[in-house]
Amino acid sequence: MAHTQEQILEGLAEIVNEIAGIPTEEVKLDKSFTDDLDVDSLSMVEVVVAAEERFEVKIPDEDVKNLKTVGDAADYILKHQA
Amino acid sequence: MNSTNRTVVVTGIGATTPLGGDSASTWEGLLAGRSGVKRLEGERFAELPVRIAAPAAVDPEDVLPRPLARKLDRSAQLALIAAREAWADAGYTAKAGEDAAIAPERLGTVIASGIGGVHTLLDQYDVLKEKGARRVSPHTVPMLMPNSPSANVGLEVNAQAGVHTPVSACASGAEAIGYAVEMIRTGRADVVVAGGTEAAIHPLPVAAFASMMAMSKNNEHPEQASRPYDKDRDGFVLGEGAGVVILESAEHAAQRGARVYCEVLGQGLSADSHHIAQPEPTGRGIAAALQNLLDSSDLKPSELVHLNAHATSTPQGDLAEIKALRKVLGDDLDHVAVSATKSMTGHLLGGAGGVETVATVLALYHRMAPPTVNVDELDEGIDADIVRNEPRPLPEGSIAAINNSFGFGGHNVVLALRSV
Numbered sequence: 001m002a003h004t005q006e007q008i009l010e011g012l013a014e015i016v017n018e019i020a021g022i023p024t025e026e027v028k029l030d031k032s033f034t035d036d037l038d039v040d041s042l043s044m045v046e047v048v049v050a051a052e053e054r055f056e057v058k059i060p061d062e063d064v065k066n067l068k069t070v071g072d073a074a075d076y077i078l079k080h081q082a
Numbered sequence: 083m084n085s086t087n088r089t090v091v092v093t094g095i096g097a098t099t100p101l102g103g104d105s106a107s108t109w110e111g112l113l114a115g116r117s118g119v120k121r122l123e124g125e126r127f128a129e130l131p132v133r134i135a136a137p138a139a140v141d142p143e144d145v146l147p148r149p150l151a152r153k154l155d156r157s158a159q160l161a162l163i164a165a166r167e168a169w170a171d172a173g174y175t176a177k178a179g180e181d182a183a184i185a186p187e188r189l190g191t192v193i194a195s196g197i198g199g200v201h202t203l204l205d206q207y208d209v210l211k212e213k214g215a216r217r218v219s220p221h222t223v224p225m226l227m228p229n230s231p232s233a234n235v236g237l238e239v240n241a242q243a244g245v246h247t248p249v250s251a252c253a254s255g256a257e258a259i260g261y262a263v264e265m266i267r268t269g270r271a272d273v274v275v276a277g278g279t280e281a282a283i284h285p286l287p288v289a290a291f292a293s294m295m296a297m298s299k300n301n302e303h304p305e306q307a308s309r310p311y312d313k314d315r316d317g318f319v320l321g322e323g324a325g326v327v328i329l330e331s332a333e334h335a336a337q338r339g340a341r342v343y344c345e346v347l348g349q350g351l352s353a354d355s356h357h358i359a360q361p362e363p364t365g366r367g368i369a370a371a372l373q374n375l376l377d378s379s380d381l382k383p384s385e386l387v388h389l390n391a392h393a394t395s396t397p398q399g400d401l402a403e404i405k406a407l408r409k410v411l412g413d414d415l416d417h418v419a420v421s422a423t424k425s426m427t428g429h430l431l432g433g434a435g436g437v438e439t440v441a442t443v444l445a446l447y448h449r450m451a452p453p454t455v456n457v458d459e460l461d462e463g464i465d466a467d468i469v470r471n472e473p474r475p476l477p478e479g480s481i482a483a484i485n486n487s488f489g490f491g492g493h494n495v496v497l498a499l500r501s502v
Contacts, residue, residue, distance in 0.1 A: 021149030
């Protein structure tokens with residue numbers, strides 16, 4: 001079953017909270033993973049793997065570099081989910 | 083700045099050990115003669131020949147925030163907790179460079195581990211086998227590398243003079259402190275955060291040490307299993323934790339008005355070149371290390387009043403150490419109160435040198451030698467004054483102590499401290 005953008009944002013917020021300790025309410029679509037959410041390049045790999053599992057989507061390594069903000073990731077997942 | 087004979091002092095201490103989550107509770111446990119050894123519960127230990135160990139009394143994951151803890155191997159978590167305590171204890175309130183207390187380029191770290199991030203290595207191998215390569219954590223390499231504790235403490239305090247990790251099995255923590263002393267003496271740094279850490283209570287290392295016949299199999303009586311110098315000792319008990327000291331040039335400590343616990347007189351080093359894991363039975367290498375210390379420092383055998391011994395509770399090792407001391411010190415060993423704190427903490431491998439340096443610093447500072455527990459019947463080959471069961475006051479005036487650490491591979495490190 002496809003997830004809505006709202007559900008994806010909620011899921012990403014929980015993942016970022018688990019990995020970087022940022023409160024879920026601060027994880028918003030316009031936030032940058034690196035600059036705003038304390039997710040460095042290594043932790044970004046964890047975010048991606050957790051998102052793949054949760055939303056049943058494949059995010060190839062070459063696409064990860066384009067996911068600068070939470071909105072970028074949400075859009076990608078929305079478009080590519082099964 | 084570049085003098086090679088600068089006096090080095092201890093201005094801060096920190097520890098998290100099987101006896102307590104900080105140096106004060108650890109010291110209290112040592113004086114009370116409390117054992118930190120417990121049964122290893124759980125299915126994964128059930129089939130092992132050794133089912134006892136001395137885990138850290140306070141789980142580091144309960145102390146550190148989760149986002150930080152999950153990026154650190156347990157050995158680095160413990161080191162960071164001990165280092166934070168030591169840093170604050172020395173009176174530092176910010177990272178280097180954030181205030182004028184110490185410049186980053188004059189601050190170093192030397193923190194060692196004997197084994198490194200073995201929990202991370204083995205846990206991630208389980209992930210690889212069970213869930214596949216994609217699920218292996220991107221933090222695996224920075225977590226398992228043995229320099230990770232030193233590097234993470236370096237990041238914590240902003241150390242830029244050098245971040246180092248000597249590895250010499252169970253001598254690693256002591257070697258780290260010796261290395262730090264040299265960094266200050268040779269003018270490379272004014273302040274160094276130094277010590278040792280270990281977290282190896284996992285079925286694989288336990289099974290491996292057990293295969294070497296190095297460990298006590300007294301599974302029925304965990305608190306009595308670590309019994310250095312007792313005639314029925316049957317091997318060491320694996321312990322977990324970290325001990326860290328802040329070393330500082332005496333000049334730097336004086337300039338900022340720091341409290342000084344004691345002076346570090348120096349280190350004596352040697353190697354057995356005898357066997358990869360067996361102690362050399364005559365104590366030849368240990369004697370050489372102690373002689374090197376006496377030759378290279380102004381430590382006088384007459385002022386020695388306390389020894390924190392390596393004494394891991396193995397039949398051969400405990401004897402060789404005392405033989406070596408008797409050979410070098412002669413009658414001067416008679417006025418040395420010998421404590422084997424591993425009887426309470428177990429053997430922290432690369433963490434031992436750190437924790438036992440903290441214990442030796444406190445013994446001089448409080449003028450009290452901690453006891454050795456479980457010596458029900460002293461091995462008749464132990465020709466030294468063992469402090470048994472109760473702590474013993476140390477004399478007034480200027481007094482000195484040594485702390486021994488030896489490691490598989492034949493590494494011998496003797497550190498000397500003097501009261502101030």
